[in-house]
Amino acid sequence: MSHHRIGMIVPSSNVTVETEIPALLARHASATFSFHGSRMRMAKVSPEELVAMNAQRGRCVDELADAGVDALLYACLVAIMAQGPGEHRRVEEAVAEQLAERGLPAALVSSAGALVDALEAMSARRVALVMPYLRPLAEQVVAYLEAEGVEIVDWAALEVGDNAEVGCIPGDRVLEAARSLDLRHADALVISCCVQMPSLPLVPVVEKELGLPVLSAATAGAFCLLRALGLPAELPDAGSLLVASGLVSTSRGHSPS
Structure with missing residues (x-):
């Protein structure tokens, strides 16, 4: 059974994603996971606070790179979508470049892209x-x-x-x-x-x-994390997205070595 470290960048006031993603991935039949978080300050879901929160991304990526994570989830959907069409691609490219500079071949998923x-x-x-x-x-x-x-x-x-x-x-x-x-x-x-x-x-x-x-x-985030790690995206009691999805490759982010 393989083991994978999952890094999560989350708004400081978020609590749910750090409950639901581990609960989902704990159901996986052939892998185990540990979870490592870094937080961006945000209390009100407003355009101004979302922009200020996104500006903290670089520090969070560096912190999770220090932990040697195998995959990273940028876990705030609206923070990305509020910045305009296609923003998840720009964010993922910027984070991938930052990880590459650190020599970390981590897979990358954003909640918006997922x-x-x-x-x-x-x-x-x-x-x-x-x-x-x-x-x-x-x-x-x-x-x-x-x-x-x-x-x-x-x-x-x-x-x-x-x-x-x-x-x-x-x-x-x-x-x-x-x-x-x-x-x-x-x-x-x-x-x-x-x-x-x-x-x-x-x-x-x-x-x-x-x-x-x-x-x-x-569930979309869990699906894309599993896919990015090259693992079967199948989890029980998580809806048809995660039923018999099989092993699916991805071209987004970087596959862990």
């Missing part, structure tokens, strides 16, 4: 979203995904601006929002388009109830 890639892997071109953000940021997420060729058929924003409060949104509120969406033309539902909004227990339940593939920022 969601785009997971939807592509599922051939999901018409998608519904549940998001915690205030409406202006939610509209930017919709525009970002549409620029990637994804048609957003319906979406719900829970209008929570305090990031600590996002981590406390109850599952029944997320479920209610999902049930309110018009899913008649959807190929998939993203039940949490945010790594801070808890949703992991809901994914298989809602998938069964609504009868279409359900994923989240966390």
Whole structure:
């Protein structure tokens, strides 16, 4: 059984991604993982704080490089998507260059890029979203995904601006929002388009109830981390994205030696 170190760059007020990603990867049949975090200060999910948070990225990458991680997850979806179309590619390229300067062949995944890639892997071109953000940021997420060729058929924003409060949104509120969406033309539902909004227990339940593939920022992140590490992207009770996905190669980031 192989072992892999996962580095996570997270907003300082985030708690959910450091719960859900380890919970997901602990289910893997042929690998074990340890998790190593570095934090960027952010309390309010506002354009100004997101820009200031992103400016701390370089320090976080250096800290995780010191730990010799095998893969790195830049775990804030909206911080990247709010900067305009294609930003996840620019961020991933910059981080890859920084890691290369340190001589670290780590695989790289961003939450924003992971969601785009997971939807592509599922051939999901018409998608519904549940998001915690205030409406202006939610509209930017919709525009970002549409620029990637994804048609957003319906979406719900829970209008929570305090990031600590996002981590406390109850599952029944997320479920209610999902049930309110018009899913008649959807190929998939993203039940949490945010790594801070808890949703992991809901994914298989809602998938069964609504009868279409359900994923989240966390399940997309886990899928792409496994794929980047060259491991089978198969995890139980995590939705159809992670069922019998098999070994999938990736051209993004750097494969660990």
